[in-house]
Amino acid sequence: MQLQASINLYFWWTIIKVPSAKQASRVVYEPEKQLPSTTPASNANDWGKKNDGSQYLGLLFAGRYEFQWIVDIRVDLHGGKEKDTDQELWSVGNLITSKSVLTTCKAAKDLSSIQKTDIKILFASQYLLEDHVDTSISGDKYDEDGIRGVRMVKLIKQHPRCSPKSLMYDASIIVLQKPILPWLPTIGYTPVPLDPSTGMVRQSKLTHQLCYVASFGRKYNNPIKNQDKEPKKPHLFNFKVKYRVYVIDLPRCNAALNFMCDSANDDFCDQNPNSEYNSCFEVRAKVGSVCDHDRGAPVVCNDEFVGMVIRGANYIHCNTILHLPFYTLNLPSLEIYFKTDRPEEASLGTSELRHVQIFRILFSPIIVYLLHW
Numbered sequence: 001m002q003l004q005a006s007i008n009l010y011f012w013w014t015i016i017k018v019p020s021a022k023q024a025s026r027v028v029y030e031p032e033k034q035l036p037s038t039t040p041a042s043n044a045n046d047w048g049k050k051n052d053g054s055q056y057l058g059l060l061f062a063g064r065y066e067f068q069w070i071v072d073i074r075v076d077l078h079g080g081k082e083k084d085t086d087q088e089l090w091s092v093g094n095l096i097t098s099k100s101v102l103t104t105c106k107a108a109k110d111l112s113s114i115q116k117t118d119i120k121i122l123f124a125s126q127y128l129l130e131d132h133v134d135t136s137i138s139g140d141k142y143d144e145d146g147i148r149g150v151r152m153v154k155l156i157k158q159h160p161r162c163s164p165k166s167l168m169y170d171a172s173i174i175v176l177q178k179p180i181l182p183w184l185p186t187i188g189y190t191p192v193p194l195d196p197s198t199g200m201v202r203q204s205k206l207t208h209q210l211c212y213v214a215s216f217g218r219k220y221n222n223p224i225k226n227q228d229k230e231p232k233k234p235h236l237f238n239f240k241v242k243y244r245v246y247v248i249d250l251p252r253c254n255a256a257l258n259f260m261c262d263s264a265n266d267d268f269c270d271q272n273p274n275s276e277y278n279s280c281f282e283v284r285a286k287v288g289s290v291c292d293h294d295r296g297a298p299v300v301c302n303d304e305f306v307g308m309v310i311r312g313a314n315y316i317h318c319n320t321i322l323h324l325p326f327y328t329l330n331l332p333s334l335e336i337y338f339k340t341d342r343p344e345e346a347s348l349g350t351s352e353l354r355h356v357q358i359f360r361i362l363f364s365p366i367i368v369y370l371l372h373w
Helices: 002-017 105-111 250-255 331-337 343-350 352-362 365-372
Strands: 070-075 091-095 100-103 119-124 141-143 146-158 172-176 211-216 240-248 278-283 298-301 304-311 326-330
Touching: 070 100, 070 105, 070 211, 091 211, 091 304, 100 331, 105 146, 105 172, 211 304, 250 278, 304 331, 326 331
Parallel strands: none
Antiparallel strands: 070 091, 070 119, 091 100, 100 172, 119 146, 141 146, 146 172, 211 240, 211 298, 240 278, 278 326, 298 304, 304 326
């Protein structure tokens, strides 16, 4: 009977802690006001110096049970002795199955020239400890912070329609050597909105919605104010973070393209994105910017995955105070990864609510009683 009581207690705790789409419908939109600002020239010194208010990064921390499906894709070209200083080779991924990570095609193109042994897929419920990159390969670590671990890459598959001169299908899949199994409420799969009758993805409304980009803390080009210790990493470095974002007109991103890439040397620069497949977003908070090292980071509106970041400010123009808009890839471009002939199973594999229903079944009083008996 003591076992039954313990499992029932865990069951109710899980149901209370895991967010649901119904809860999101009760959240008031309350948009942040647009702050008046002037964007410096691309070659101005302000990008590496302006830091007034940059110390207030604590507002960006994400909760332990939020965005349970994101992973960090990192490159180590020096055997752990030296890290990619500007992180332009890093990206974010989305766990869509136990062995499949969704990220951008540009990230896959950059990784294709690197040995797979130098690519690490890190995951954590809250904090990515730097020292676990080398020590946790043999197993995952469970402690008061939840779970964290690392996986190696088996295969990288670019989207079949990915083109270096287009942003329409900027996606790829990284196949892991070992699975990352769900461990609710800290690790789960991407909550993609699907039509249960057809198995097709359903593009959610983007305007006037409560939307976030989820990522892991990175370094910025500008120094953090009142932080004198070396190395000068922001306090949120390696922590799971979130940025509230707002959809804006695509021409705003087109106008900022010269802050994102060198159009003369980068085949991925495209000044004519497709409005059906691409969107443009911005942050409005005083501190915190979404940059190109956040590529692959999910855009989540009302607890549903609606797309991912594909292009943002390069490291030189990645400043915590000076914000630039960023491109995203909408869900229709990713349909190939979620379309199925058996929609019920697809919904089961990608919905947080389905995971909760599984817990309700497994830990129901009847099942627990039978197991105990």
